[in-house]
Amino acid sequence: MTEDTSLSEIYKLDEQRLYDFYERIKKRYQDLSEIEIAAKFLVSQSIGPSESEIQKILKFFRNKEFLGIKLLDFIFEWVRAQKIRLEYKRYIILQEYPGENINLAIDDSISRFFLAYDIYLRNVIKKEIPKYIFAVIYKIFFYDYENNAFDFLEILEQCKEGIPPELFNNEHSNIIILRLGLKEIIKKDYQRIIQSRKDIKDTEDFFKGKEATEKEEEEDQFNFSLLEKILKTYFIKKKKINPKEIEKAAVQLLNSYFKFSKIYAYKEFNQKLLDFLTENLFESFIQDFRAIYNRERLEQLISRYLKKIEEVNKDKKLGGVAWVHDLTPIITELMINVFEELLDFNILKQQKASVTFPDKSNINIENIKRKIKSLQGLSIEECNSLNLDLEQFRIFLESILEETDLSIIKKRNYLRKHMDLYRANKKNKRL
């Protein structure tokens, strides 16, 4: 099997299908010339530049009678060339030439794809034609029409100047012709590939950067969800929490922040941990406890516990795992103490009991209670006469409303309305 036949086997055309399609176009446009039909055929196959430009090309080749092959064969060869271009594009798109060497891209592509095609085409074209015409054919057949403007006459001039017929008609010049015809095409193709790779890399870098920032932000977050869940359960059920549950929540909190492979200094996170625990614990408290304790007090308590680790590890830099290991018992102990000492419901009861109400002799307290129970409007003077601070007033209202069978919504609305009134009145008085 010779070189040219193997090439036509590799890039085989379904000639019958192409011919049938050509005939269909011919039947449909019976008034058109052969060149116009051929141009329509190529355009329908998404091959070549504009229809008018194709007509110019085909007219040139037919008028000059260069090729010694039929017009139909010429356009079929154009289809085959596009198959080869597709294969070459598939190849070059995967290549990473060292230093993005354009010359290497040209040499590699020509020697791999187009050298064999040159031999094939010279066998197909039986007639002796000026050498530059081969360069013209390569430029036409392998041109990137999608991305570049195509001007046939300009290409013709370029090739004629590049390979002057008087110099090269009797000389070996296949490599020069291949380079002249394909150099710019391969160069532009490869440059486009490099550019699109850069664009993809830039986009990836952008998203990687974004991900890294998000990850960094995530790293700075403590996960409080288990502790929050434990607190809510405690406030609802009012039952002692198993220390193991607290330890689990402490491990989750610490694991979410400290990463396995990273080294941390105490200074880097102690304030973050203190602020986070203060804020989140306080926010998780129910209103009753919030009324008793303020943030400062809670912060002092947490700080006291964290000092234990400070005494041992203040100047040390430890890995994330080591910090989780060292801090878990301390956070667990802190939380057990928070439940036992701060969030003891007995304290709340005592607190309610210790709320001192005004002297019954001066104020008709029963009258006020009755009004509250029947959800009647309580005047601001009557409220003021109780001489309670905001929180005491709320506890007072709640304790009386609790004695009624009224719906929760009604109780809540009544409480909210009178709390707002009382708060506004207190504020006005301060001003």
Place this chain on the structure above:
Amino acid sequence: MVEMSNHYLDKPGLTGLFYSDENDLIFKQIKHFKPISEAKKIELEILPFKFLGPVYMTDAENISENWRIDFVEASLYLKQSETSKADQLQSFFSLNSNLPSMKGKMTYLSAFISTPHTEDVKPLYEKMINYIHPSIIQGQYYNEKIKKNKFNRNKFINKELLRGVNLLEYNLGSARKVYLTEHQKFYCIGILSNEFEEFERNSVFYTFDKDDSLCESICLEIPSYYIISTLPSYYKELIKDTLHLFDIQGIEPNLRIIHLSFKAKKVIYIEEYAIINSHKKSIGAILIPANDKYSKEAKNISIFRKRLRAYLDKNKNIGNSLRNFNSNFSFYRWFISSDEDLNEIKINLDKLT
């Protein structure tokens, strides 16, 4: 004239292209992965002449037609004593291309490549003879015509050689394939036996009796008995010198195959080696394609390789094995270690006075 321009490879390997133009000016382009010392730079200058030398030799000897040394391949084996510092290279091969310039004078392009893999040499060789070499010749002619006095020939040829080296280097790494030609049958026309002891090499050539009619008729199928008996040791030494020049340590070359051709004529030399009691022993067979005249004892290359291997493994006297290659061989030992010995071959086998 040797134009200097060396480049470095980013992975272990050596790739060099030497070009001898129509005026016998020599150009070179080498890529290597280790920097070369100043002291060795003079040797580097001589390297192209050493590689192109045998190509000239077939011309200059004028004893036969203009034979081409197409391909020389050596495998690189680890020296047991130096395995810890051995470089990763595994194969070394040389390719040659001869093409007439536009003015009709012969030009030569020689490539040497050493890589960590067993390369598929055929596509590399095709790139060399069909693309790299014609591009130099055509480009030179084209630029001389177009640019006239402004054309810098040296710069152009060096640039083309660099393109060639880059192209060869980029296409390295394809695994060796079996091609149809390797299933051809060949006829053995000579055996070369080498034994190396310390610093001494004992090389002997066996072929037909000098008065045998076969000896005379075979002489027409080969460049000459002198050339085919000296080429293997020449290339062995050349590859060794090249590896030393580039400071490739811990590995030694062992010649595997040499291809020579002239038009339809072809000569193949194959070699096998063994290390026996710390001494290297090698044996090679010189083969020509079988035809109607030489078909009786023709075999595939692989069969000849097996017989060479069997001889080495049994470690017996060559006399017992000689007739396994060709029953017409004489037991006469033609020594090829000195000029006097080689002259004997020229006079008695090549019938040159």
